[in-house]
Amino acid sequence: MITQVGQIMVYVQDQEQAVRFWKEKMGFNVVSEEDNGQGMRWIEIAPRENAETTIVLHNKEIVAKMEPEMNLGTPSLMFFTDNAEELYSELMNKKVTVGEMVNMPSGKVFNFADDEENYFAVMERGMRSPN
Structure with missing residues (x-):
């Protein structure tokens, strides 16, 4: 049985x-x-330190040579934040391309x-009280 998502590969x-x-724009740390x-x-x-799930950055060209049939497309990742508006502003100030904020x-x-x-x-997912 699978107990958690460990790593996500991004080529x-x-x-x-x-x-x-x-590191500079998203505030991530290099784990290894x-x-x-x-x-x-x-x-x-x-x-953050001791995150349950990490992202592994691989060289797309080298992996393609090793595994020609592998799908090297970027996975659709959803990150969570406690404050979407603050993060949105921070990313805009760092000249990161951001899309429109949508209320879901x-x-x-x-x-x-x-x-x-x-x-x-x-997606903003702060601490919520139980219903």
């Missing part, structure tokens, strides 16, 4: 640029970095793009 053209984006010495390098990032029944939602124009979503 990027430029790992260094991707790490800078996630591995290099097999034969061109295969992966960088694990997370929004489940909370405020908007999307943003990384430097390779991969889009991700953010």
